[in-house]
Amino acid sequence: MLTIFYSFLSIGFLGILLGVGLAAVARFLALKKDERVSQIEALLPGANCGSCGFAGCAAYADAIINAQADPALCTPGGRAVADRIGAFLGVSVNYAGERKIAQICCRGSRKASAVKYRYQGLQDCNALKPIFNGDKVCSFGCLGLGSCQRVCPSGAIVRHQEGYLYVLRDLCIACGRCLKVCPVGVIRWVPYEADLFVACHSRDKGGEVRKYCEVGCIGCSICQKKSPQGGFVIENYLASIDYEQTGGREEALAACPRKCILPVAISEK
Amino acid sequence: MSYVGIIITFVFINNFILTQFLGLCPFIGVSKNVESAVGMGFAVTFVTSLASLVTWMIQHFILVPLGLEFLQTISFILVIAALVQLVEMVIQKISPPLYKALGIYLPLITTNCAVLGIALIAVRSNYDPLESFVAGLAAGLGFLLAIFLMSNIREKLDGEWIPGPFRGVPIAFITAGLMALGFMAFDRALLNNLLG
CATH class of the missing domain: 3.30.70.20 (Alpha-Beta Plaits)
Structure with missing residues (x-):
């Protein structure tokens, strides 16, 4: 009976200790996340088709903000999505190409x-x-x-x-x-x-x-x-x-x- | 056993990858280019050396006094998982490109049997804390050595003509097999010859 109690206590104690430690470190090392990336990702169709040349919609949204990628590369979204992203960023988007x-x-x-x-x-x-x-x-x-x-x-x-x-x-x-x-x-x-x-x-x-x-x-x-x-x-x-x-x-x-x-x-x- | 003996044992004689065949997943998965292979090697080295030190403390300060040795596996894994999480956060902070290159293999160090392996071996060999730490470090360095050699060979192989069916992973497996054969040259006799 005592063994069960000790097991419970020691593993629980260890878990809590490591958890709290990690949480503290996570706060200390927190990355600044750009809100705009997730907002742009929400504007994209979410097909993750890769036609823009990036690994998926999330990667493309990241590239638009951090690597100045052209906001008009999304073919599934077409002109509508390009315009919405342009409006969000406050830039004029030149959507070339017919559907x-x-x-x-x-x-x-x-x-x-x-x-x-x-x-x-x-x-x-x-x-x-x-x-x-x-x-x-x-x-x-x-x-x-x-x-x-x-x-x-x-x-x-x-x-x-x-x-x-x-x-x-x-x-x-x-x-x-x-x-x-x-x-x-x-x-x-x-x-x-x-x-x-x-x-x-x-x-x-x-x-x-x-x-x-x-x-x-x-x-x-x-x-x-x-x-x-x-x-x-x-x-x-x-x-x-x-x-x-x-x-x-x-x-x-x-x-x-x-x-x-x-x-x-x-x-x- | 002396520290030099421990290092030679775990880097060459009992190399985790090429002799004991532990932790093969990142060995094949991340050895496509030297840079990320070395990054992975150092991440594993960090985790193994710290993990074997911390698991020694857990074993001798918590599990043995309370008679809870049967909790070895679960408590060691708990520590290893937390350490990997720590490494992941640190790498993400200081080197996002490396973080991206390592991808899924970084969190997978958690379940890398090489890490749990060295912790259990160190405990079973009755090492003292410093010996445990050195054993962990040496095991990590052995992994680093193996994955570094492998990634160099694979980079060279990229430029070679390889028959279609062998391209990619198959030729990597064959290479790994040949390397393992090579590492059979290191055995206990080497230790005796070197250290008397």
């Missing part, structure tokens, strides 16, 4: 695009890519194992029932993580306000593409002919859109024989 989204420029699921071998390894694009450039015949297309989907902090990348992956426009916060993780580089920036984008990334010749993919761009330039003002450019047998050109593009959308020109504004499944 953009990442889009996966390929609709070649394994149904539509031929494969050259059966891959049964780790379900990750970066594991698949080094093995003969992926299991698809097309070496430019989306590998479809969803590495981008797993890093997306806002859940904007979803899988269509056909098997391909695509980005929901209004959920994308343009953090750019998917671009970094994609080993193929099939994800590209598209202006948020844009109407159409070309959902193919293959630079193979039209005849080649025809053999292995049902939805790949063959560089036939029908889009160019149907919408001459639409800013369609054919380069390396692949169409792309120059968004500076604002002419109508509806004819091209309707006429594309491969159905690889698609609307940007996909907001739900």
Whole structure:
């Protein structure tokens, strides 16, 4: 009985002694914390996506105060957040750049695009890519194992029932993580306000593409002919859109024989 | 045993990392560059030397007189945790970059078995307070030596071509294994030869 009492007393005494000692030292060594850092952190979206180039929202808030970082780097927050931070700091903020989204420029699921071998390894694009450039015949297309989907902090990348992956426009916060993780580089920036984008990334010749993919761009330039003002450019047998050109593009959308020109504004499944 | 004997024992013969395999987590985690490795080494040295002194006092002034030796582990850990907390606050105050570089490994010294290990070994070897302190210091210096060598090797390895599957942690483990083999050269015979 006495042993229990002594144990209780000695450990309790030790704990209290160390606790009080630490508290005293903590007060003595207290760091001055800048209130503004936590206030700015509260203004940021808190996605911790890293698109500003800092480790997270807290690190970015710290950099704005202590390292004079540009307050307009937050892409998810966009102009609104940049303005709020500017107002808080009392500086004018120059928010450059229009809102953009990442889009996966390929609709070649394994149904539509031929494969050259059966891959049964780790379900990750970066594991698949080094093995003969992926299991698809097309070496430019989306590998479809969803590495981008797993890093997306806002859940904007979803899988269509056909098997391909695509980005929901209004959920994308343009953090750019998917671009970094994609080993193929099939994800590209598209202006948020844009109407159409070309959902193919293959630079193979039209005849080649025809053999292995049902939805790949063959560089036939029908889009160019149907919408001459639409800013369609054919380069390396692949169409792309120059968004500076604002002419109508509806004819091209309707006429594309491969159905690889698609609307940007996909907001739900 | 003389102080020199204790130092040689814990730095070389019973090196905590390379012979006893205690405290491997920061050894791999913080050995990527020399600067933070040395910082970690000194933090551990500080904690081990103070901890073995304080735990000696606890053992001989509190636990033994009251017959409470079974409370060794919990009371030692309590002291070690408080010391680590102290080190953490001091480092955060005097060197924020080092604090950032050490990251999670700094509070993890609390559960570093090398620290508890030296405290228990010192008590079990019936050292007097000064011997305990020297043993703790030597154990810390042994850790510092191991992590310093390791970080230098890893910095060199960064510039070498290493086959893909071995890059990063795997080659670090292989290196650590080879270093441990090297440290097998130090054994009791060395002590006898040096000190007669």
